Amino acid sequence: MTTLFALCDCNNFYASCERVFNPALNGKPVVILSNNDGCVIARSNEAKEQGIQMGEPYFKIRNLVENKLVDAFSSNYVLYGDMSDRVMQTLSQFTPNLEVYSIDECFLDLSGFSSTNLLNYAWEIKQTVHQWTGIPVSLGVAPTKALAKLANKLAKKSSKANGVLVLTNPFHIRKALEATKIDNVWGIGRQYATFLKKRNVHTAYDFTQLSENWVRQHMTVVGVRLLKELRGESCLDLEDVAPAKKGICTSRSFGARVNTFEDLQEATASYAARCARKLRQQKSCAKVITVFVNTNQFSERDSQYHASKTICMPVATSSDMELTQYAIIALKAIYRDGYLYKKSGVYVTDIVPENQIQYDLLDKVNRDKHSKLMGVIDNLSDRFGRSKVRVATQGFKNTWQLKSDFKSPFYTTKLNDIPTVYLR
């Protein structure tokens, strides 16, 4: 059976989420800012037209915002995550097999749908998602994932396509490849784009004309897969069950200057607890934990310090208490007085399924008790909001907390207004 994929991509997703609950924003330039309101990470079409770049630091557009020429929002991932779930739920009505590729993108397996009118079907998907969730989406349909990605980009760009493009006819596929700059091909980043352009490869079509050996030599097997995909040979399968993550990282830049061990400890303990929660959500435990700290790399005035410490724990765990405990041990090993810290993070690896843990005969931890306690904490978190119950080292000063001055309300979920409980 020939393969057929649709890629459904939400248009300007974060900006669209804000608009669903604030229709006054429609037709206006809207940007969403990164954590700490540092830089622009999403833009409405109108903001793009104003020339605001992806990744632009906030201070460069502050004037526009203060003069009400652009509306800016701090990122509200709770809202975006919830809206994403609604979109994916809606999409699951249209095929038994789908792959949630990112917060705003989804591959739909349409193999076996070749006898349906694909253009009509894609339009029906687009309209249904908009009607049920308020989010505008674009769809690209093609025999491989890489071509579906490419079709999706053209669908957005072309006023004729108006958000839906089906690429099954070889002639249309060739035209689409010719119309796509090599920089815009999925899997070609800045380095490869520069490299290829030097060798006169300027479009996706040029790329498909290269020899497999040459591509393997210069771009590894990853490049060869892309080559085949663009030629119409499907090499990337739909991953309908998300594989367990092999590494989980929680890290943040601080909203304010951090120069005491206590503040750094609060932040790092909180990140360790976040990692623990992410582990429990995918029913895994981790054996190895790494803590890292950085000073502000952009500051020419401050003295710089980067350090990390990795600890291999006796038994793989997903307990808040255990992970925070080891995180603090690691932090103590790398902490140095006299620096202004900008960022810290916790990274857990050597992840194993929670039912396949190698136990240690000398283990002193009551794992049964920990796991029951974590179950209770997770329930409380689900009901009352994240971090309402926490290990005491996570603290309460929160001087390191993120800056987020323009956050929209949690329209779709409960507000975090319950007092926090501390565990010891």
Added chain:
DNA sequence: TCTGGGGTCCTAGGACCC
């Protein structure tokens, strides 16, 4: 003053083993 966060995959090279 102010510049995000969280992932994946692949390769090369060194250490080590038989």
Added chain:
DNA sequence: TCTGGGGTCCTAGGACCC
């Protein structure tokens, strides 16, 4: 003077994605 070759594992680094 002779001083192989194949395999595995680990790590660091580089590329990419959203």
